[in-house]
Amino acid sequence: MGSHASHRRSDRVIAIDGPAASGKSSVARELARRLGFIYVNSGGFYRAIAWYLLRKNIPPEEDDLISAALDAAALTGNVQDNESRILVDDVDPGEHLRDDRVNETVSRVSRFPRVRKIVSQKLHDCADGHDVVIEGRDIGSVVFPDTPYKFYIHASPEVRLKRRAAQGERDEIAMRDHDDVSRAVSPLVIAADAYVIDTSHVTIEQVVNEISARLGQIGLPIRDLRITNRALGE
Numbered sequence: 001m002g003s004h005a006s007h008r009r010s011d012r013v014i015a016i017d018g019p020a021a022s023g024k025s026s027v028a029r030e031l032a033r034r035l036g037f038i039y040v041n042s043g044g045f046y047r048a049i050a051w052y053l054l055r056k057n058i059p060p061e062e063d064d065l066i067s068a069a070l071d072a073a074a075l076t077g078n079v080q081d082n083e084s085r086i087l088v089d090d091v092d093p094g095e096h097l098r099d100d101r102v103n104e105t106v107s108r109v110s111r112f113p114r115v116r117k118i119v120s121q122k123l124h125d126c127a128d129g130h131d132v133v134i135e136g137r138d139i140g141s142v143v144f145p146d147t148p149y150k151f152y153i154h155a156s157p158e159v160r161l162k163r164r165a166a167q168g169e170r171d172e173i174a175m176r177d178h179d180d181v182s183r184a185v186s187p188l189v190i191a192a193d194a195y196v197i198d199t200s201h202v203t204i205e206q207v208v209n210e211i212s213a214r215l216g217q218i219g220l221p222i223r224d225l226r227i228t229n230r231a232l233g234e
């Protein structure tokens, strides 16, 4: 029953890394939809932790307080409508994850090795027994270094700023870029074996098409793409 295949039919991981507002969420979500994979936004896990610490009035610099708060918090993940969600003490912080204050603190919170370890474990739990598209900063470089399906998506700073403005969000992406690239643990890097795409002047659909073509070339059974396309009537 295909047990000799190099990849099982489930728990394949497609890693989509890149800086803020590079287009990776839209691309990862659409790719997951086409493939019938689960979409996982790893930034959402960091954002949920940042939101929780804000709610508890814990400053993002206080290592010991953060550790104690994380000991006390129950972080659980589940899948709804083919997307992962995180609950903190049984509360879904979904609508608050893009609040200004979360945007402001999330990079600083994500520097802590303990926070990174927790999120990494949750991401492995999401992938256990599932095919997933995971977007983030370190998915191909650190969290799933063995996956053959790695993409790095970027766009010019001007284009990324415009995208955030069009989304009606205030987000200091230059500052987050700096924090994300310069932190000691799992900084944003381009994994050596990642396929790099500049999304500055192309549509989401073009990027997803390019990724799909690349996945076919590097051995993700193309049958998966056809089945899903037919199901979608494309």
Ligand code: DC
Binding pocket: 020, 021, 042, 043, 044, 046, 047, 106, 107, 110, 135, 136, 137, 138, 139, 176, 180
């Ligand atoms: O993808 P995003 O902009 O929602 O991510 C929010 C923050 O979370 C980002 O600025 C840094 C952190 N993050 C991370 O450190 N590693 C990841 N894999 C994903 C996000």
